[in-house]
Amino acid sequence: MTNIRVKGVKGGREIDLLAIDPKNGKRYHVEVGINVGKKMPLQDGRQGLASNIEKFENAHVVNKIHEIFGDKEKYNKILVVWDVQNGVIDKAKKHEIEIWYIAERLIELVGAQLGRTSKGSRDDILRTIELMAEIEKIRLKSK
Numbered sequence: 001m002t003n004i005r006v007k008g009v010k011g012g013r014e015i016d017l018l019a020i021d022p023k024n025g026k027r028y029h030v031e032v033g034i035n036v037g038k039k040m041p042l043q044d045g046r047q048g049l050a051s052n053i054e055k056f057e058n059a060h061v062v063n064k065i066h067e068i069f070g071d072k073e074k075y076n077k078i079l080v081v082w083d084v085q086n087g088v089i090d091k092a093k094k095h096e097i098e099i100w101y102i103a104e105r106l107i108e109l110v111g112a113q114l115g116r117t118s119k120g121s122r123d124d125i126l127r128t129i130e131l132m133a134e135i136e137k138i139r140l141k142s143k
Contacts, residue, residue, distance in 0.1 A: 006068070010060040018068055027075035029065055031055045034082055034102055041083035042099075049088050052079050053095050080105070110136055 006015035017030035033042055033052050042048050055061065056077045069075055077097045089099050106129075113133035 006064065009064045011058070013055075013058055013060050013064075015061060015064065016055075018065065020069075027069050027073055028078055029056065029075050030078040030080060032080045034080060039082045041085050042079075042081045042088055043085050044088050044091060048085075049091055053092075053097065056095065056097060106132070 004017050006018055009015060015029065016032050017028070019028045019030065020026070021028070031052060042052070044050075056079075065075065066073075077095075078100055079092060079097050080100045080102050082102060084099060092099055109129050110132045113129050114136060
């Protein structure tokens, strides 16, 4: 199950992504802290990590997640970023937030796609990853 851009959260809030891994039942609340125009590292402070912590800990957000996942279900909190300044990862861990770097995740996805034979996904994101994998195959052949 994946639910992207969960709306209807009280207080005008929005949740970037909720997902359940069908293989192991793990639940995820993912927020994305990426500005495509500025690949700046996430900073500690009100405009940086503090505002992202608020995205995870806001009472209305937590209530909506419990409504979807169930009150007793534990879930992982993931913040996706370009990069972080020193000290941000440790501070995020204190709030049980795991930091993922977008570049690393994209490389993983392209690498996983390189070995697949199926193509032509109907999902826009998967099609983009397929395209990136094809470009990588061409790049590797030209070396």
